[in-house]
Amino acid sequence: MAGYKPRVISLTKRSGQTFGFFLRVEQGEEGHLIRCLEMGSPAELAGMKDGDRILRVNGTFVDELSHSEVVELVRNSGASVTFHILDETSYKQAKAQGVKLCDPQTTAVANGVSKQAPKPKLCYLVRSSSGYGFSLRSVKGELGLFMTEVIPGGVADRAGVRINDRLLEINGENLESATHDQAVDMIKSAGSSIMFLLVDAETDKYYQNKHKVGAWFATTKYLPHKPRIVEMTKGPDGYGFLLKEGTKQKGHFITEVDRGSPAEKAGLMVKDRVVAVDGHNVDSRDHDQVVDRIKQSGNKCMLLVVDKDTDQIFTQGNVSPMIFWEETKDSLLPPSYTEAVNAPAVVRPATPPQEKEEELKPKLCKMEKSSAGFGFHLNGIQGVCGQYIKEVVKGSVADRAGLEDDDIVVEVNGVNVETSNHDEVVALIRASGSSLEMLVASKSVYDQLKAKGVTITRHLLGETSYVQVHASATPEDDRQEEDMHETPAEPKRERTPSVSSSSSQDSMDERL
Template sequence: MGDLDLKPRLCTIRKWADFPGYGFNLHAERGRAGQYIGKVDDGSPAQAAGMKEGDRIVEIEGTNIGNENHSQVVNRIKAAGDSVTMLLVDSETDKHYKEEKVVVSSDMSDVVRIETPPRPGPEDDKDDEKPESDPPSEPPSYNDVQEADQEADQEDETPKPDRAPTPEPVPVDTPSHNYHPRLCLIRKWADFQGYGFNLHAEKDKKGQYIGLVDANSPAEDADLRKGDRIIEINGENIEDESHQQVIQKIKAGGDQTKMLVVDPEADEYYKNNGIKITPDLPEVIFNQTREKEVSERSSTPEPVSVPETSESHNFHPRLCHIKKWPDFQGYGFNLHAEKEKNGQYIGLIDANSPAEDADLRKGDRIVEVNGENIERDTHQQIIQKIKAGGDETRLLVVDSDADDYYRRNGIQIKADMPEVVASETRQKEVPAMTFHPRQCHVIKWPDFQGYGFNLHAEKERGGQYIGKIDENSPAEDAGLRENDRIIEVNNANIENETHQQVIARIKAGGDETKLLVVDKEADAYYKSRGITVTSQMPEVEFRQTARRSNAGTKVTNGDSAPASVQAPQQTRSEPAVQKSEPAQANGGDFLNLSAKEMRERIAQKKKNDPKQKSNMDFRSKFEIFQKM
């Protein structure tokens, strides 16, 4: 299609006396703003005026309708009576002018004007017949008369109707039944609180319905109406879902939500005819909240006044589903009772706690705990009910203003009320930085025997673990803890090595060794996530034994200070990791000996009692006695 063919059409459509309606209908396209021409009937006034299926309507009777909804456009067409003038563009023409940033109007010079031609009625057809009295100028030949007679006979055998039957037209605003589900895309405005509608369930009817729609709200602007039944939310059918599930789906949309709805009359029609309502039905009308520029917003938006007796009383009990976090102690709130008031109330809320995240607020009165009304329970009973939930609990609460409203109106607060707002603690993944492996650089002291720790292995868990830690030892000073699991020794991973191999690595360090360890909680965390712990991880904490001089002082950063360590016991044996020295009594080098070697070592440690020598004579024994 060349640029010469890209012209808007100003179509004046006139009804014919023998044709009901204009012969076209409207539809809205999902994801596209504006009103479009749907089906155009063959042989209709609309077709005769140059209207085409898929045309976008720009003007009606000289008025731009770009920002009007479906109902407003239908009303304009009906108000025109038996003739209506519409400025139309097909999809290619529409795209062309948008790319050129030209606003299409009926005043443009290249607009093509087309009108429905007048259609003669039956009486006009009789007037146009020639009188039979006029004789032909020449007498017909025999052949001509014979052919004419044959044609006349054939016409008599099959008489023709006065005119071909016209198709049944479709009214302008319906696809034949005048019912339209609406797909409403509702977007929040920065200067308006929420969407501007509420939900309610009707006892005698299944499903979720639209309650009051606030005036001048995003919901009203998207053509949401009171009494509409909700079919889908954000592309998902919700007809069998609960009130709370529907609320959560609406909240999941963030600052916008898309709702497929039907009014009561349309709902009854589709149910009676067994028609499943989906957004793919051709009669679905798409409407959306208009974008609102910042300049259009008033600095102080006028609040919407809502009568207290209506459903949009703006009081909302809250069902708070509070879940504990692994890196937070408890729920983060406490309870208190007020002397002048009955009931249990929420006291202080810890900042950045699971309770705060679930929208629990200070001063809330508790109505239910885990689905049970607790208004007559004692303080201790409520605490027990909360504890019974384990790591999570559900609290139905009201703030003081809502509490006063419901009591004043004699309304029993329940979790299934339509205005209840549900909220819950978000799932919190504990970051790895919460746990800190420790790289412990253990350095021997000259006045202390060994490192001051021993090793043990656990059959069920596998791996090498730190056993007993001696008080005031190099190991304790370096931050080593009992039950730590060893990951690395001197920067080498030892998780798959034997007990003897690990001891050998520690001994190889001489008077110092580096042990990468994790406590029980950190070990479980890293294992559950398949994370291999290394000394290169950013969360590793580095600890080191404070060095000591021979005089028994700690040396730290070049400065010396008296050592705060007890004088070493002279009878203390050397730890397991030191060669050719007596082993510690609590394990030490004995763990590295065979049974035979251990018996030999014990035999060597026995005192040499000269009285036990069997080959010593009496004189030698007497001399020993004299020396005592």
């Protein structure tokens, strides 16, 4: 069952106690389903999820047994039972692919590490003044369109496109049977940005004769903007945010985040759209159903959210942000029994209670250009505000000054550039000569400060001094690019006054 790794969960209950879940078979659904998990029960604490399928009970494969037989196996286990469980999405995919779930070799292993099935990739490109930086190749008499002449450092290269990748979709539209000219026309008519679904040679070979490859299997790791998973623990006054169902735009949106609330501390932001609650997609749910789902979470809640830029990218690609959840959820689950027993103990140094708050500061980096330059890329979209740092060369002047990938540029030589376009920022850097001073902030710090309505200046540094780096003899690259592809950081959001729950014909609000 390569590519599908069941979780091993061992439960123990006290006398008179249940394991804390319902085992069900449902019309239209395959398998033995976990439902109605009780908060704080052995099942919930062990990491069982609603919709999980039970594959084995104490080592016995049960997927093909009747409901009563599985119930009897669990009851006969007494106070302790061990399950092999597969999540809902993986189970359905495995069934669709004809995978033998009874195979005891649950996953391919190499050197003790699980080998996952290769994935197609989503690549988002924003055209520069010189184009996308690739060509399409096709072979007469053969199906398939392939990437070629990918310019190193160009738009396509930075978006994850590689030579000989096969093109499957453009903006969610399949073109595996399209001609070369048809594909070129689609790319030209797409406008200034485009989403590709691609497979490299290894992935292409893996899926041959298995099943149709689609975006639902794809990795999102190459996308410039990704959904966020927000984990919150309820405080005395709730989670501290306001949820509103959109009218002109479909979806459930965050309209307020209280200062100092669990929601703010977890990184929830105004205008975020809620895609899922505890792994359950809520796009098709109404306001009351989403609120009920959040309330059912108890004292802890996990939201999958997208900001405006991320939402636009996934909409353009005609793909659900849920694929990000599916790709990352394994890292969020509790370890299996075996993993927990064999995991080394983690020693964590004591952390001052206010350390996180104290880190909400920008960085002032002063650099003296070496013979090889500063050693970083400046990314952005030409003509659009918002610039950030990318590809800092290790050991370069920029690296030693403290610049890091994805740092957002706030000031250049004392001039605020948050509302400046790419060309204007490049001009300021070039005009600085051999000395450059930049005020930057990591994306996390930038977003949190903006969410609080804080103006980012060097005054936030207090008495913290900057790192001064002089010219170095180490070879480096001066790489300030003018045709980057990511969208700018979000503009400052104004906080609205706190209001109580209300509803109207146009929208519905409820504080959580």
